[in-house]
Amino acid sequence: MRVLERLVLAAEKPLKEAIWDCRMCGQCILHSTGLSCPMRCPKNLRNGPCGGVRADGNCEVYADKRCVWVEAWEGSRRLPIFKDHILHLQKPVDWQLQGTSSWINLVSGRDQVAPRGWEANAER
């Protein structure tokens, strides 16, 4: 691994893990999810909550935890900007980026690379 990437990771990983319980997917969409990391969802849902959310707003799988997407929706309402980004259609996760620096991938544009069949429908 290149030195620069190691240095960035050394800063990014502990910071984002501490603040957002980040799972290092390497393609961060926190600003589209009200600063609630969607990779904490047991189903890794990137586009909204599943139908199993409990009446009290807790997770289907972990009854004692708030649903990541309930937090995402509430968080998105509080954001001064990016409020409507929760309505964006999020492309499938690129699992090759797991564990890499989303900051580097953001600057390089690597995190914007979608499967070709997905891009064809991007205007929708």
Next chain:
Amino acid sequence: MPSVSRLAGLLQAGRFVVTAELSSSNSADPEATWRRAEVLRGSVDAINCTDNTGAHVHMASLAAAHLLVEKGLEPVMQLTVRDRNRLALQADLLGAAALGIRNLVLMSGDDVTAGDHPDARRIYDIDSLQLVEVAATMRDRGTYLSGRTLEQAPSFFIGAVENPFAPPLEFRPLRLQKKVRAGADFIQTQLVFDVPLFARFMTMVMDLGLTEKVFIIPSIGIPRSARGAHFMREKVPGLHVPDELVARLEKTPPARQAEEGIKIAVELVQAVREIPGVAGVHLIGIKWEEGVVQVADAAGLLPRPTLSPLATVGGSR
């Protein structure tokens, strides 16, 4: 223009449709599937084949749906992203098309911890909305998600699901809108027991103009006993069963609870039918196809309209 399926044709013609869920099979004998499905013949417009429902293993929905096609019954193939990655999902979608399956319902699926293999690895490579987009890409662009071209694009009538009763309630109609943008043609909802809450959801859906673009089909459960209703309330993820309903069944003598369950379901069908934007009902009688037929009959939904075979394309091989 001919419709892709009987279900699509009826909805596009503005008919109030009736679909039902087929009990999933644990038998290697196709007769077990056919026997349950035959009960529904003539009483519903299409039959849902579930995909490891409740995260319990059963016969593959692809196989069950194909068994229905063989008998001239119209299936709706459910497919979850819980058990398959994007390669397996696309392979099954293409295979389904080749086997004459046209109607799809694509969903996340109950978590493995709700089922009989809680120790299983969950997949969730892509999410349910992304699967809707993948199916639409195969149909409309004639390519896989990778962009690689299909020799022949499949014809699909693409369904998705929504739970109007699970938090965050204000986001639910917007999530439905996202699924419509991804390519959903129709929506089957979670079981409706709370009619006023469902009506509120439909108002929000109408305000977004979504009923112009997608057919909304609420699910109606047919409780067979107070114990069954109790189980649904306690054990089934995402279900919101009101206390009054359980109490009403508990007050009924056990021998008459099934009858009371039919009555409850008929009342629910009649109530949702009055709500603007509702395009049909999806009847779910757990291991109780006879209950579905009784509800369809008592709710005045029979006989089902016929659709000329010429009006659909590729409904069978």
